Amino acid sequence: MGSDGGHCSFVLLAEFDILAGAQLKYQFPQPLGVDESVLAMSMLPDGAETQLDDWTIFFLNQTAFNTISPVLALDTPEVRTTALMGEPTSSSKDKPELLCVLNLVRTKKDPNRDRGAWVLALAICTRHPFIQIFKPFLLMALDDYFSDPSQDCLARLFDAVNAMDLSGAPVLTRNEKMVMRFSERKDIFAEKFTHLAQPSQGWNASALRRGILMRNKEREEAMVAVQPPTGQSSPSEASFSLGGSAVWVGTDESGFEVGSGEGEGENDSILSFVGTTIAEPIRRRRSTDASSGSSQAHLKDGTLRPSMIHTPSYYDPTQRSGMAKDTHFYHTTVAYKDHQLPIKMPLSTFPEEVGDYSLITLVKAFSSQALVSGPQHPHLHTNGPQTHPIIILFNALVTGKRIIFLGHRKPAGEVSSFVLSACALGSGCGAVLRGFIERSFPYANLNNRDEWEAVPAYIAGVTNPIFKSSPTWDLLLDISTGSVIVARDIHSTYPVSAAMPLAVPNMARSATFSTETSLGSEEDIIRSANAKDGAKGDFVAKADNNADNLFIEDIKSAIEYHYGESLVRVRFTEYVLRFVRLASRYEEDTTGATKFGHPSCSFDNRQPNPRLGSGIVFNDEAAGRKELAANSHRIEAWRKTNSYEYACADFRNAQLVDAIQGIDVGHQLFRMRNARSMSDTEVTVIMRTLAENIKTYDQVVELLAHLMPHGGGLIHLAFSLFHQKETVRDATVDLFNQLRVYPVGVMFLQALNHFQRYAYVRQAHAREKRLQEQQQHQQQQPQSFYGGGSSFNNRVYSSDRMITPTMNGGF
Incomplete structure (x- = not known):
């Protein structure tokens, strides 16, 4: 990201006039081409005069009514290519780039003005999802404008933000971002900062x-x-x-x-x-x-x-000097007038994660099932009346329902935060799915109601209680009371058809994937789909078979025991990943093939070259079929959304660019971690395949991206060091030797327990010694070359000098 990366595209200033209402006073460096009244009302939310300070967020280029005209900032090619780091490419090249608008509203008491107050709003438009880093700029600039109300203040803000030099920030791939956000080590990827010296x-x-x-x-x-x-x-x-x-x-x-x-x-x-x-x-x-x-x-x-x-x-x-104490962030300073503003840019942010959001706050606000009202719908109530409000919200997000967060007498910034948290929830914290931010309106109002309500599957935040009586939403969440209301006519809006029949189980899909339990029988789901609105007993959900509710209980326990936001985000990422893999299996069973996942098959050693398993299959085929049936309706609804289309496009792209090709890494790791029983042949093939296909840096990082530290990291692979077969132990040593080549791999190896570390070192040392003896025996000359036959040392030794290979910023 260059120093002239166009971090700020526009600066806007709006003022509330007692007679004319909200007015857009300045647009710098040029007009946006959007209805000024729409911008002004978005910048000055209802009840802004009751708040001394308030932060709101909204987006531009979502639909026709808020799409800006082409301007010089958006037409710079190098800016467009480096605006967001590591995000998937859009499926539509002609689609305008989404702009995030961070807005600060301030009310200053002034007895010389009408109503004794001066209400101003200052906003910047940027492509970056980590908009929270710009808050210090807005605070300083708005103070500057209050003391000297002129357009020069906007120009200084525009120049200061665009002068921010982020050229030293490491550009991380998706897998590197996943490893970084999962790791709590503050020196993760420290080698990527070596160029700062x-x-x-x-x-x-x-x-x-x-x-x-x-x-x-x-x-x-x-x-x-x-x-x-x-x-x-x-x-x-x-x-x-x-x-x-x-x-x-x-x-x-x-x-x-x-x-x-x-x-x-x-x-x-x-x-x-x-x-x-x-x-x-x-x-x-x-x-x-x-x-x-x-x-x-x-x-x-x-x-x-x-x-x-x-x-x-x-x-x-x-x-x-210049090295961050925590490599999860890039630290820099920016000069604004006579001040040096510290900037702390997060490096692992995905485009679907905008601003500061909190899943913990979202879970705490909507944690009571007793506050859920309205009819039950198979798209939303996957566990019948026992479905948790957060699961209802997730189901509404992925199935494309119209969602409103209502915060009567709440700051608009608080309502906006709930909308952004919901988008992160549906996307798996930006790491799994996408398509939620583009249809979200963190703050929406009556002035442009017709426009944003016309957006299919919108996610809106409002403060006016009049929206509660609107017939255009499907799910309303009141952040003041924690209540969740399902629209009365949801069955007529989204009629439910009978679920597609699942394929007959075959021997190729047997006993290779452990699942918790089933969520209900297929008959229960069909009966619930045909039930009348508000009827009791729509679902027959068993408390001891409720995987979604067990997941929520784990989340609530983590929050109760004061685990941090990072762990909660990781758990939701896992949940969405599980949903996608389950949906892939469902699509394969109903249509014969899947567009966004690996085909489901078990390990097959009947051929000369054994075939590894892939996809998601079940230890108990009957329980697996019940789980697929229980989720069939929400999966069918998801397959009709833009999020599904994006998932298919992202999977096709991953098949082309992934460093590890031809292997379902997630399946193999899950087998090593959860399989009830595995043959020696399968363990041998898995470990040998991993050792042979994970050698480069990108391949190592891709493997580590699947190994979440809270799930044990490398510990389950390290158990293979104690396997009874020498071939398995040797393959594990080979794999760990490849991880040891790179600093990030060393960090994961350090996280192993003492017994596993000792077993690795002992076996690697003995194997290296054995290889050296074989080399000395085969060579007639006493002088030998390390690295030619030893995969462990990876260095070349000469009689007159030592040669160390260049890697990861080395020499």
Whole structure:
């Protein structure tokens, strides 16, 4: 993203006049070509005079009534291509780019004015979904305008925002964003910030190389000075480090003492190969030997333990000037008049996530099933009368219902936040589905009611209670009371037809996907679809089989125990992913093929080359069919929406650009984590296939994007290190060796428990030694080349110099 990236397209200023009402006073740098009264009413919400400050959000270029005329800012090619980082391409190239408008309304008491107050609204239009970073600009600029009411204030704001330099911000792919948002480590992808170092600060590649070599030499001397007791050889942690960042770094008990005997010479030789751009001090696990005691600082011969030896300070990229303390954000400053405004730009935002939203607030506001009223509809009430309000909202979002959030006597900014939270909920926090923001109106009013109500499946936020009696909505959520109302005529608006018959189960789809339980029988669903409005017993939902409600209970428990917003978002992302995979299976069963998912099949070893499974299948086929039947109506309704079309387009695009091709990675990982029983052959094929297809950086990140830390990360794959078959253990070591090449992979390896880390290091060390012995036996010359036959060391050793490959900003 360049420094002249056109972060701000327009600046608008509106003023409330006691006689003329809301008036749009300034449009800078030129008029937008939209009805000025529409813009003014959107900027000055109802009851704005009762609030000292209020933030509202609305969008432009959604429909014909708010589409702006072409302007110079929108016609810049380089701006268009770098406006949003990592988002999927739109299915319609001719569709105008959506603009987000962040608006600040302020009421200033002034006895010299009519009604004793001065009400102004200042807004900026931007392409960025992380509009919250612009709030400091608006606060300063509006104060500036109150003291000097002229268009020069708008020009200064426009220039200051566009002068913001985000060229140093890492451009992350979708998978990198997923890994970043799932990880709580504040140094995740720190290597992507290495370009921030300036030569004037004394840092360059040559100096770094010399420093690493010197540190390696000092470390070798320190390790040689230690003479551990002879006995069984232990693996060297240094030989399994990435520039000093060992697999164990980050824990109190995080290392093992260097062994002696047969492996001693090899350990010394491997030590000479340590050194890349990432380096952290190596820690050693406290001894668990009862004879020595973990608190002793000396060995029996008086020599200092390795943990007590002074180690040189290693190069740490997070300590350089300009490096963010938390790499989830890009930190910069922007000059506005005489002030330096700090900017904290989130790096893992998707286009469907606009502004500051809170799923926790949304769940807390609508948490009572007793406050749900109106008839039950199969599109909405997938669990009958036990359907939770949040599940009803999700179903309404994905099935394209017209939704209104009503906040009578509430600030317009609060209502807007609920609309944005709902859009994030339906999209899986922007990571799974899309198409919600383009039909959302975070603040809507009577002035343009006819226009936004004409938008199919709109999601609107209003403050006027008159909308409660409107016949144009399907679901109304009152944020003041927490009540959820389903429209009385929803059955006539959305008539329900009989569900399409599911395919007869076959042997190819047997027992490969674990599911919780069924949600109800097919007969229950059909009976509910034909029930009259308001009839009791529309659904027969079993409390012990209610997967959606169990999910909501987990969310409520997480909130009660004060888990953060990030965990709640991850759980909703998982929920939407599960819905999409279930919908893919349903489409395949009813139509014979699926357009947005892998075909469902089980592992097949009857062929010479065994075939891996894919898609979502069930351990209990009968329970799986009940779950598909229970979700059939909302899936059928979703398949008629734009969100479904986007999902199909995104899947086609992923098939072309994904780094891992021909494998349903999610299916294999789910099998490794949840399968009740797996044959040795299937485990072998899965681990070997992963090891052979995950080698490049993009492939590693794509794998890690499926491994959510709260679900254990690599722990379930690491269990293969203890498998009875050597081929499985070797394949797991090969896979972990490829992960270890990259800093992000090292972080995931560090998250393994002590037993798994030790098993990995021990087996990798033994395997490397075995390979080296085979090379020495095959070669007639005493001199050998590392890296040619060892997949573990990945470095080349020559008689006259050491060569370290360039990767991830290294030298």
